[in-house]
Amino acid sequence: MTTATAQRWLAALLAGAFVLDALYATDRGPRGLPALLVGIAAIACAYFGVRRAAIATFAAAGTLLLSSFWLRLTDMYAMSVGRTGFMLSELLACSVLVVLVVWRARPAVAAGATTTLVLCAAAGLGIRMGLWRIAPERWLSPLARPAVLGLFLLAGAVALGIALRRAGERGTDADLTELLRRQWPLAGALGILLLADIDGWGGRLLFGTSSLRGIEWITVGVSALVGACAVLAARRPMRPALVAAGLLVVFAVPIAVHDLTSGGGADPTLPMTQVAASMALVAFLYRQVDIRIASWCTAALVTGNAATVLAAISSDYHWLQAEVILPLGFLVVASILAGLYFRSRDRELDQMVRSSVADAQHAERLSLARDMHDVVAHQVTAIVVQAQAAKLAAERDPSAAITALDKIEASGADALAAMRKLVGGMRDARPSGNEEATTDLDYDIRSTVDRFEGPFVHLELSLPDDLPGDVGRSILRLVQESLTNVSKHARGATVVRVVVDHADGQVRIEVTDDGDAAPASGDGYGLIGMRERAELLGGTFEAGPAEHGWQVLARIPYRNGES
Known part of the structure; x- marks a missing residue:
């Protein structure tokens, strides 16, 4: 994950948290506002942790202790959600x-830093609550809520950290980064709603009380799991939707048992996290999955949510009224319409991208055809000149005519090979507008490197002597386009390594930079054009993240019969 992605996640989560803190502090009057400085200090540590995680964690541990002493000495209380x-x-x-x-x-280091943070948090909690004034046997009541919430957050944070670490070790962190980049607004919103559900803040969000008891923690936990399913449903929503529906049905059983054994009286209002996550899942389904499958999965989600409501009112069905059913039905319809809207928009964007890609392919193929035509025209001209020379020399020096005929044969073979490669590659399009090449490929590549306005270029150049002109021009275009991509997209690059060498009848072109290996933010047509150019000559093309930066690698055969 890049630093920018991590900072966006932090901005979404911590900004929402600070807003809630500010609302609570304002509710307590001017005396509660100075406590916001404690939250600002913690946020600063978290932002510093994006670059120096261990140091920031130890700093946060010390900040918790100091802020706890300060709050106790100034007789302030850090009141917030939970x-x-x-x-x-x-x-x-x-x-x-x-x-x-x-x-x-x-x-x-991670174990030591986490342990230090937990111990300092526990000590800070004791200081803020003044536990030294209470007998130890009475600590259970005030510590129960923060202990449960703290263990929940600690377990989730450690699990997420381990998952990210393993993803990096397996080399799948790019997919995870893309998921987080796309889903951070939804994850941030669901996280804030979950914290609001935990505290019941905002008015009767769960069971009409401002604190959670017993079975209510199951409801909140299920809401968190359904929210996780919604975050993971960006690309393949069917399985997360079915898992969420199954969780809702399974955990409706203990809720129903609790309601029956406790005599009822529970408010069956669904947690906002569960409602929002279910709406997101329905929208994802109708956006990406076949309509029939999406309808079945939506029915499963509706059944799961209905099971939760019915379980909470198993002893009292007066809640099944129009003012409850109609709003829920409206939310389902709204989610379906949102999914269908994005489905239609995605289809239009896909058609536009396909059309643009086709135009780029046409333009690149015509550019290649023009380059090959220049080579063929040069060779045909040479054949004509050599034939005229052989005709003039035949009467005076027959051996000179034979030499000219050998040259004509070689030029004709080269022209024929170039024309065969051209067949099937020409389509109507516009020229790409690349710089014109000379007949000296070594000079052209070195000139391209010298004119490059970007990071320092380390060039390793070794060209074969019998390189056909069409292959040479394509090699030059690949180097030019690769350096252009470096100047556009390689953020933070300090050096570029360009290698052009040959072995086993193939020319290898490798361009590697040490910048940010994130995918290019442009339209990607440059990579498409380079791939087209290499493949039309019978070669291969690869582009993607390297160990340190981004790498373009192409191999093009240059001997007759090897392409």
């Missing part, structure tokens, strides 16, 4: 730091 004694900003910032240190630091 009523745990910590600001919501502190809880999320510490959770983010645990994720970062487990993900990026060495295991021993």
Whole structure:
């Protein structure tokens, strides 16, 4: 994951958390506003942790202790969501730091930093709650809520950090980065809704109370799992949707048992996290999956949510009224319409991309055809000149005529090979507008490198003597386009390595930079054109992240009969 992606996630999560902290502080009057400085300090540590996770985690541990002493000495209280004694900003910032240190630091350092943070958080909680004034046997009541919430956040942060670490080791972190890049707004919104559901903030979000008891934690936990399914459903929503529906049905059983044994009385209002996640899943389904399959999966989700409501009212069915059913039905219809809208928009964008790609392919093929025509025209001209010379020399020096005929044969064979490669590659299009090449490929490549306005270029050039003109021109175009992509997309690159060598009848072109290996942010037509150029000559083309930066690698055969 890039630093920019991590910062977007932090911005979404911590900004929302700080807004809730500010609302709670404002509700307590002017006396609660100075406590916001504690949250700001925690947020600063989390942002620093993107680059130096271990140092930031130790700094956050010290900040928790110092801020706890300060709050106790000034007789202030950090009231926020969950009523745990910590600001919501502190809880999320510490959770983010645990994720970062487990993900990026060495295991021993990560364990030490996480343990230090947990111990300092526990000590800070005791200081803020004034536990030294209470007998130890009475600590259970005030510590129950923050302990449960803290363990929940710690377990989730460690699990996420381990998952990110393993993804990097397996080389699948690019897919994970792309998922996070696309889904961070949804994940941030669901995270804030989940914290609001935990506290019941905003008015009767769960069971009409401002604190969670017993079975309510199951409901919140299921909501968190359904939210996770929604975040993971960006590309293949069918399986996450069915898993979410199954979770809702399975966990409706203990809710129903609790409601029957406790005599009922529970408010069956669905948690906002569960409702929002279900809506997102329905929208993803109708956007990406076949309509019939999407309808069945939506029916499963509706059944799961209905099971949750019915379980909570198993002893009292007066909730099954129009004012409950109609809003839920409206949300389902709204989600379906949103999915269909994005499905239509995706289809239009796909058609536009296909048309643009086709235009780019046509333009690149015509550019290749023009280059090959120049070579063939040169060779045919040489044949005509040599034939005229042989005709004049035949009467005076028959051996000179034979030499000329050998040259005519070689030029004709080269022209025929170039024309065969041209067949099937020509289509109507516009020229690409690349710089014109000379007949000296070595000079052209070195001139391209000398004119390059970007990072320092380390050139390793070794060309074969019998290189056909059409292959040479394509090699030059590949080098030019690769350097152009470096100047456009290789953020932070300091050096570019260009290697052009040959072996076993093939020319290898490799261009590697040490910049950011993130995919190019442009339209990608340059890569398409390079692939077309290499493949039309019977070669291969590859482009993607390297060990340090981005790499373009092409191999083009240059001997007759090998392409």
